[in-house]
Amino acid sequence: MKIAIEKQADGFVENGLGLAAINPRNGPQFSPNLYRFLKRKGQAWADACRVYRDADNILRIGLLDDGWFHGAWLMGVLCYGTLEQVWAHPPGNLGDLQEITDFWADYMRIGRCAIDTEHIRSFIGDETRWAVHGDERSCLWCGNAHQKLRTRVEEVR
Ligand SMILES: [Zn+2]
DSSP: OHHHHHHHHTTOOOOOOOGGGGOGGGOTTSOHHHHHHHHHHOHHHHHHOEEEEOTTSOEEEEEEETTEEEEEEHHHHHHHGGGSOOEEEOTTTTOSOEEOTTHHHHHHHHGGGGTOTTOOOOOTTGGGTEEEETTEEEETTTSOOEEEOOOOOOOOO
């Protein structure tokens, strides 16, 4: 918390996230757990946090400060909300962290589909996500994904 506030005082560039915009009351595409987590961390942290992909292709939410990463596993936040712990990782501990620069802009637009652009994961509240017509379904969260159900028969000997 202290780190983020000091950085803002130094003219820290805000990350573009508007907390009010991702309130789950605005739509089921927004994670209630992520919202609660960010509210609990406080405005300064929320204004400074970014999403990074680590060397193992895992998404992390947090702040980079002098090489140290103060953050949490993004999917853990989605699953466990305020129970998910924020840890301080020494420089290099998570490999090269690549910031996903458009993350918050995308998340504010399409919610959790920004985390799962391929539409292969399942989330809490998935039952609000898909409109099913016969063997096809379309994503109501982003309005952008259509999938056709494929049936595969496997022979077991
Ligand atoms: Zn979608």
